[in-house]
Every structure is written in C-alpha cells, then in structure tokens.
Amino acid sequence: MNRLECRGLTKRFGPIPALDGVDLAIQPGRIVGLxxxxxxxxxxxxxxxxxxxxxTEGEIAIDGMAPGPATHGVVSYLPERPSLPQWMTVEGxxxxxxxxxxDFRRExxxxxxxxxxxxxxxxxxxxxxxxREKVQLILTMSRKAGLYLLDEPIGGVDPAARxxxxxxxxxxxDPEASVILSTHLIADIERILDDVIFLRQGRVVLAGPAxxxxxxxxxxxxxxxxxxxRC
Amino acid sequence: xxxxxxxxxLKATGRVMLPLYLAxxxxxxxxxxxxxxxxxxxxxxxxxFDPVRVLLTLVTAAFFLALxxxxxxxxxxxxxxxxxxxxxxxxYVMFTLPVSSHKLVWSKLLTSxxxxxxxxxxxxxGVLILAxxxxxxxxxxxGLRDLFAEMTAYYAANGVLVIVELVILVLVVCFTTCLEFYxxxxxxxxxxxxxxxxxxxxxxxxxxxxxxxxxxxxxxGVPFLGDMEALLSGLSPAAAIHGGIWxxxxxxxxxxxxxxxxxxxxxxxxxNLE
Numbered sequence: 001m002n003r004l005e006c007r008g009l010t011k012r013f014g015p016i017p018a019l020d021g022v023d024l025a026i027q028p029g030r031i032v033g034l035x036x037x038x039x040x041x042x043x044x045x046x047x048x049x050x051x052x053x054x055x056t057e058g059e060i061a062i063d064g065m066a067p068g069p070a071t072h073g074v075v076s077y078l079p080e081r082p083s084l085p086q087w088m089t090v091e092g093x094x095x096x097x098x099x100x101x102x103d104f105r106r107e108x109x110x111x112x113x114x115x116x117x118x119x120x121x122x123x124x125x126x127x128x129x130x131x132r133e134k135v136q137l138i139l140t141m142s143r144k145a146g147l148y149l150l151d152e153p154i155g156g157v158d159p160a161a162r163x164x165x166x167x168x169x170x171x172x173x174d175p176e177a178s179v180i181l182s183t184h185l186i187a188d189i190e191r192i193l194d195d196v197i198f199l200r201q202g203r204v205v206l207a208g209p210a211x212x213x214x215x216x217x218x219x220x221x222x223x224x225x226x227x228x229x230r231c
Numbered sequence: 232x233x234x235x236x237x238x239x240x241l242k243a244t245g246r247v248m249l250p251l252y253l254a255x256x257x258x259x260x261x262x263x264x265x266x267x268x269x270x271x272x273x274x275x276x277x278x279x280f281d282p283v284r285v286l287l288t289l290v291t292a293a294f295f296l297a298l299x300x301x302x303x304x305x306x307x308x309x310x311x312x313x314x315x316x317x318x319x320x321x322x323y324v325m326f327t328l329p330v331s332s333h334k335l336v337w338s339k340l341l342t343s344x345x346x347x348x349x350x351x352x353x354x355x356x357g358v359l360i361l362a363x364x365x366x367x368x369x370x371x372x373x374g375l376r377d378l379f380a381e382m383t384a385y386y387a388a389n390g391v392l393v394i395v396e397l398v399i400l401v402l403v404v405c406f407t408t409c410l411e412f413y414x415x416x417x418x419x420x421x422x423x424x425x426x427x428x429x430x431x432x433x434x435x436x437x438x439x440x441x442x443x444x445x446x447x448x449x450x451x452g453v454p455f456l457g458d459m460e461a462l463l464s465g466l467s468p469a470a471a472i473h474g475g476i477w478x479x480x481x482x483x484x485x486x487x488x489x490x491x492x493x494x495x496x497x498x499x500x501x502x503n504l505e
Contacts, residue, residue: 053502084324100328
C-alpha cells in the first residue's frame, strides 16, 4: 500500500488555484524532495496532507485513511515556521510530545539536544530563531512515524548544523517510513533524495526517482531545478 | 486526550491566574491586619501624618484592583489563549495532534470555566476575609441553611435542586460566553487578511443576529400571551422557580450549541492559519 496517495487534488483560495489536479503516490521507505519556487503550492500540498487545509476537490489517503486525528498519529509534521508553545521549556516540550504521541522517543530527542548543545531547561521563547527550528525538527524526527512532512526543514539553520540535521533525517527515520521535504536549498539536500517532485503553479511538472531524473537530464537535481524554473 | 489537553491548558493559564487569586487573598489578609492595627494606633493630630493609614489606603487600592483584575484577566486570557494556541502559529502543532477539534475546543471551554468560577471564588474569599468576624462563617452557614429551609417551606421548592440547577446554569453561561468570542474569532481568522478586525466585526454581527432572533421570538409569542399568562398563573411558586431557571438554561444552551457548531465548522473546514 502507498504511504501517501493524492488523486486529482485541487485547492483554490477564491478563484486562484494553489494546487490544480495533483496526482501523487509515495511509497514506504522513500525520501521525496518537494521542489518548486515560491507560490508553487508546496506548503499547500503539505498542509492538505496534514489536514490543516481541506481540499476543494480530490482525495488524499495516508495509509488508506483520509487526513484527520487518526492520521495525525502516523504523520510527523514540521511546519515552515517555529510553532511550539512559547511558554514551555524544551524539557516541557519533550513531555508534551511524549504525552500526545505514543511513538515519541524521548531518549532520541535527548541525544540530539545534547549533540546540538541545546539546554533542555531553557524556555522555548528564549531561544534564537535557528535554535527554535532545530528543537522543533528534533522533536519531529524523534517520533517513529510512518510519514514525515518537513516544510523547509533547513531554511533557518546555519550551514554547519545542516549536515547534522540531514544526517539526522536519514538516520532517524524508520526504513519503512516515508519523508517528504520541501525546500529551496536543493544543493544541500540533493544527496539524501530518493525521489523528486517539481511543482509549478500548483501542477506537477516533473516527478520520478532522483537518479533517473539526473541520468535523463544529464545534470544534478539542482541544475534541473534551475533549468525548469528559469526566470 | 481531553485530560492531557486540559493539563497543558491549565499550566499555560495557571501561570497568570493563580498568582492573581493569591494576590486577592493575600491583599485581603494584609488589609484586614492593617485595619485592625490602624484602629489600635492613635492618629497624630500634630503632624497630620499617619503612615499606617497611608499604607492602608494603598493596600485598599491594590486589593480592589486585584479584585477587579481577577475576572477581567480570566476573560482576556480566554480570548488570548484561543487566538494564540489555535489560530496563530501554535495552531500548526495543536491541529496536528491526534485529537479532534471538539476536544481542542472543549479543553479551552472547561479551562476558561475553571478560571471564571475560580475568579468569583477568589473574590468572594477576599471579601469574606475582610468581612469575617468571630462567628461570621458559622453565621453565614446558618443563614444559608435557613434560606434553603424557608425556600422549601414557603415555595415548596427543593433548595438543593435549585442550587444544582444554578450550578448547571452558571456552567452553561460560562461556555456560551466563551463561544460568543470563539465563534467570531474562528470566522474572522478564516480570512486571509484583517483577521482581528474581521473577528471584531463578526462579534458585533453575531450579537446583532442574536438580538434580532430574540426580538423575532418574542414577537412570534405575542399572539399566545393570553395562553402563557394562564399557564403561568396555574404554576406553583416552586414550578415557576425551577421552570424559570430551566428556560434560561435551555435558551442559553441552544445559543451556545449554535455558536459551537459554527466554531467547529470553521476550524474543521475553513482553518486558515497565519
């Protein structure tokens, strides 16, 4: 069974389509890059899969279920911007995740916090923006989820931490789980991608295994991106 | 899951509300002590300055401020928590928890009711500490018992039942009051821009619709006034008391249920986080 399936997925905000008849099938164990310029519909697609938005038309199935409280137990979502409760300490946030997600691995999050030298006793709002993003990514990746949805996971962090975060993504997830990550920083993430999906104005313009796309176009994914979305 | 949501909601709001309650009670105790002390001291007629009385005035002002601040803070916090926790950035986390929107809203409603009632109790306790004299509490208790006894004897109304009905009414009023704010906020925040402004606009629009519906209902009842008078005159005082409480409770509950349904619909189908 596909981990995620979208059929004829359309989302309109007023008359403007943010997504237009998207068909997708993501298999277990794949790391998928959702790539496209600003306003191409990447975040909208991710929000539809999380259930934060309701499709105008079409269907979404996560492990065969429509998005809702049941799929929230399967999906581990990293939003585009830091969105954890500001008043809590990092330790308190670990408690929060442990309370609501039975698949949360506290020891894994503890190790990652140690490695990035983040003091768990500090309040979330006292952390810098980059550190907040790291904390949220750590909590997201510390779940043993079936599907990880990472919206711009490395956008706000320094280049030194990017490698560690990408290694965390590769090492941290279950081989049976799928990862969808959207980003503009294609050169940084290219090495970890199994599949790529290129979105333009809400439509899929190119999709397939990363190796096949590279071989077919004779260039890196970053190069393909620059060619496809040339201004 | 509702229990867990409430745990975090109470923690988030308790940081503000509990110190306020404590301030009300502590200031009442200090005020009481100062009042007793100032009575024991003699006013210095030569200098005209009495530091105890100055302190007494300051503490009195602080006490009344805390007395007013407790319920106001409960209302403001109820509004702020709904906005920040569900309709702003935190909504990305809250709406992706494995819980239904019903539970998210109920955790807010129940927690707000706890703080509303807590504010009323803290204020009552503060006033009691100020007013309490020897034998005051036993006198108060006896007075309440006499009141119930008289109600039962004179109106044949069950005093305990009336209390239970009033508690239910208070809870229904608390929930509906919260929903009067939640509903327009949920509608206003479904728009892409001017979310707060639109929330305020919808607050007044919903208020106007409620008033119009009330007037329409009363107008519709005018032809039946004669029948209603006959019905009411045939009621015993006890039935009138119980009936009156239930009519208010049910009409408030119906209004709350409509606001709840609209709020849920907006959060489930038209959520548009910033």
